[in-house]
Amino acid sequence: MDALWMVSPLLLVPLLLWTSSTFTFYFKKFFYVAWMMFLALLAIPMSVVKSGGRDIENMRIIRFLVRHVKYLLGLQIEVSGQEHLQLQGPYVIISNHQSSLDVLGMMEILPDRCTTIAKKELIYAGTVGLICWLGGIVFINRKKTSDAKNVMCDAAKTMLEDQIRLWVFPEGTRNQQGDLLPFKKGAFHLAVQAQVPIIPVVFSSYNSFYHRKEKQFNSGTIRLKILPKIETKGMSSDDVSSLADKSYQVGTSS
Ligand SMILES: CCCCCCCC/C=C\CCCCCCCC(=O)SCCNC(=O)CCNC(=O)[C@H](O)C(C)(C)COP(=O)(O)OP(=O)(O)OC[C@H]1O[C@@H](n2cnc3c(N)ncnc32)[C@H](O)[C@@H]1OP(=O)(O)O
Numbered sequence: 105m106d107a108l109w110m111v112s113p114l115l116l117v118p119l120l121l122w123t124s125s126t127f128t129f130y131f132k133k134f135f136y137v138a139w140m141m142f143l144a145l146l147a148i149p150m151s152v153v154k155s156g157g158r159d160i161e162n163m164r165i166i167r168f169l170v171r172h173v174k175y176l177l178g179l180q181i182e183v184s185g186q187e188h189l190q191l192q193g194p195y196v197i198i199s200n201h202q203s204s205l206d207v208l209g210m211m212e213i214l215p216d217r218c219t220t221i222a223k224k225e226l227i228y229a230g231t232v233g234l235i236c237w238l239g240g241i242v243f244i245n246r247k248k249t250s251d252a253k254n255v256m257c258d259a260a261k262t263m264l265e266d267q268i269r270l271w272v273f274p275e276g277t278r279n280q281q282g283d284l285l286p287f288k289k290g291a292f293h294l295a296v297q298a299q300v301p302i303i304p305v306v307f308s309s310y311n312s313f314y315h316r317k318e319k320q321f322n323s324g325t326i327r328l329k330i331l332p333k334i335e336t337k338g339m340s341s342d343d344v345s346s347l348a349d350k351s352y353q354v355g356t357s358s
Pocket residue numbers: 140141143144147165166169170201207210220221222223232235236239244246249252253254256257272273274275276277278287288289290291293294344345
């Protein structure tokens with residue numbers, strides 16, 4: 105009897121941990137990273153078997169494997185404007201960038217033959233880095249702007265030659281403030297050089313369920329708004345700044 109009295113409060117510890125929102129925050133974050141690493145581990149051999157190496161078609165495998173992850177984190181994703189992605193041929197998608205959770209929304213709507221531009225540090229993220237490489241992700245060195253620009257100029261050619269779509273985060277870094285950082289120009293140079301349309305996608309703020317400072321990671325909904333395309337046909341490098349400004353306006357007013 106005495107022993108039972110000693111033990112029963114201890115049994116409460118896991119329960120208290122479970123209900124503590126700080127614990128949930130760390131648990132969900134850890135789980136997300138670990139699960140993505142595991143999914144990447146599955147995706148690597150699947151990609152190698154399917155395409156034999158780095159190939160944009162591997163994005164289908166990634167998209168397929170990532171789509172259930174939202175349920176595991178208690179998130180819902182609502183998409184509007186899907187019809188704006190129903191275009192033939194290449195285009196550039198631009199969107200705001202809040203956290204690594206953006207991958208979930210991205211995989212919800214990722215069109216066929218679409219990959220993304222990411223910082224080169226991502227290559228070192230273990231299995232995730234390797235699957236990013238296999239998926240044809242274009243890596244840029246943000247510290248060497250001239251290199252980054254060259255890589256993006258090459259990407260403009262490859263987009264047309266191989267009929268590829270590219271997703272760019274024009275803020276160039278993560279931003280959780282619920283607003284938009286000033287846009288970098290690369291995405292707009294890319295679209296103008298390839299003479300392809302830009303499709304803006306707006307992710308709703310994660311602040312309703314996710315707070316890094318307060319250590320909150322609750323259930324919630326991510327809303328993705330796909331906006332009508334912005335044409336670039338006939339534009340030249342002189343038009344890039346106004347194109348970037350116009351896109352920024354469209355983004356902030358949605
Ligand atoms: C089953 C598997 C499970 C595993 C799951 C995992 C799978 C995952 C799969 C998939 C998910 C991946 C998710 C990834 C997410 C990652 C996101 C990131 O990493 S965000 C960071 C990197 N992205 C960028 O930085 C944006 C692109 N950046 C740019 O476009 C910049 O513009 C850049 C780097 C090219 C230059 O940046 P500057 O900081 O120097 O700033 P500027 O103002 O833009 O440029 C300076 C001058 O250069 C000109 N310029 C820029 N680009 C040019 C160009 N291409 N050609 C000519 N001039 C250019 C500009 O016009 C400007 O000149 P003037 O001020 O106007 O005179």
